[in-house]
Amino acid sequence: MVPLLLLPLLWGGSLQQQPGYELRVQRSVRVQEGLCVHVPCSFSYPWSPWLPYSTLYTHWYHRVDSEYHLVVRNNADEPVKTDSRSRFLLADPRNNDCSLSIRDARTSDSGTYQFRVERGNDVKYTYNKKMLNLQVTALTEKPIIHILEPLEAGRPTQLICSLPGACEGGSPLTFSWIRAAVDSLNPQTLHSSVLTFTPKAQDHDTSLTCQVTRQGSSVTTERTIWLNVSYAPRNLTIGVSFRNVTALKILQNTSSLPILEGEAVRLLCEADSNPPAELSWFRGSPALNATPISSTPTLQLPRMGTAEEGEFTCRARHLLGSQTLSLNLSLLWKSMSLVGVVPVAFGGAGVMALLSLCLCLLFFYIVRARRKPVAERPQVRDGEDPVVGTATWGSKQKLGADQASPSGAAPPSGQQQELHYANLNFNEMRPREPQDQEATSSPVYSEIKKTSK
Structure with a gap:
């Protein structure tokens, strides 16, 4: 550390801008904690015939509480701040390059920076008219997930997670992949910046999160994406x-x-x-x-x-x-189909059930009719045609005299005429045999059902 009171003596009145000295650098630079930043810079100074015989030295000083601390230089004889060693890098000054690179930025790095050049006894100058103001803010940068190729179900692929602003040489970063579909993968893979897995159809439209944590810090940043997996019809x-x-x-x-x-x-x-x-x-x-x-x-x-x-x-x-x-x-x-039955069935099962129901109902009524008592059947009286069974009163009067009613009269006055119906079932009809000509013929029937109307 160089005391503040000694600087004017070392810089030899360079607080005033002198002709031939020029510095080109950004006035203000902002970087997030734990990330890296590169500040381009170039300078010039007056030329002298004796300069080629001397060595050129460049330095960057950090002003902290009215004191200037050397953070980087190309002269190994001068000590630098311990916490800035290996984090601040200086470009090769032979090309008049004064660019400054900072790795693993810390909040303590915030402040004002001044550049100084020395060469022999003729050039000793601090560019105090143009200084660099560095601001280190909290880490809010989110990682980026790179998908190398479109995702297809069943095809292995790789996803890469990176944190913009991170660079080699800074604090190591820890990566974590969070997703239900990759929980069965190798834990080492889940903590690598490269994730290798084989997506499935059910992985489509699911979330995948990459978390990044800087070593030595509890601050974590993450990014979540939704997977777009192509898959064939299912x-x-x-x-x-x-x-x-x-x-x-x-x-x-x-x-x-x-x-x-x-x-x-x-x-x-x-x-x-x-x-x-x-x-x-x-x-x-x-x-x-x-x-x-x-x-x-x-x-x-x-x-x-x-x-x-x-x-x-x-x-x-x-x-x-x-x-x-x-x-x-x-x-x-x-x-x-029956009225009120919706004809929706598979393989004809409903149709067969419907037909079976109809046949069962028909069989039920036939059996019920056959089981009626014999007493309910009408008796065949003399003079009636056994095939016709019964007839109305009017029809009886039209029959022959030998088949008419003994009285041959109309039905009694005030008595309602009655209609009767018969169910006939002819099993066979055979011609009359000659030897049976004198016998009385009797037609075959199964049942006569008397109903009233």
Whole structure:
């Protein structure tokens, strides 16, 4: 350290600007704590014939509390401040270069700096008319994450984290990568400035953070980015809706769906991919250069008919791969469905259940009818046609005399005429044999059911 009172004597009246001495340097420079800064500088001084025979020396002094402390010089005989040693670097003065480099800046480095040149006995000058003002502020600089190439699912890649303003020779920096997807990686990799990992499709749109801490300091700076991972289509689905009401989603190929005749159907194809895949519809399995029937994710079928039956295929085309999903539509006739039953079923299971229900109901009523007591059956009276069973009163009067009612009269006055119906089941009809001509013929029937109307 050079006492302040001795400086005017050493500098020989150089407090006044002299002709031929010029310094070109920034007046004010700002740097964040722990980072590096380079201050360009150049100078000139008067030439003398005796100068080539002397050595040129340059110095930078730091003013602290009205005292000047030497922080860097190219003269090994002069001591410098201990805390600035190896952190302040001076350029080669032979090219009139007085540039100053500071590594691992500290808050104590803030202040005013003066440059001095010495050469022989003729040149001893301090450039006090133009000084450098250095300000060291808190570390707020955020690291930068470099992605060397676009991220693709399944392809290994590297990410590099760096802190702008940091330089070699400063305090070592500690790096930390924070992200759920890389927790299983080698811990040494997670504390390196270079991260090597293989992204997955689920890593898309997830965060990745790089933290940087300067050794010997508790100050940490970090930056968070969101990953953009490209991946081929996955989770391809087909949604089926009837009159804008979603009924189901098809997740597997070769699915079959019966649709009620005349129903309006809307098919919606969806795929998860990045960037979004190109979705289109085809009849049947699409060939290589087939023309789609729809180039949008939606396929509208306004009215279900025979022309709409068959296989419909959705294709998701992507730069990293394509995927297809098919659905078979079959026609369900209205006559085969019950009123109020929605014809939505897989593989015809609902249709079979519906038909079975109808057959069971029909069989139930037949069995119930056959089990009626015999007493309820009408008796065949003399003169009645056993095939017709019963007849109205008016019809009896038209029969022959031998078949008419003994009284042959109309029904009693005030008595309501009664209609009867019969259920007939002819099992067979055989011609009459000659030997049975004298016998009374009797037609075959299974049951006559008497009902009143």
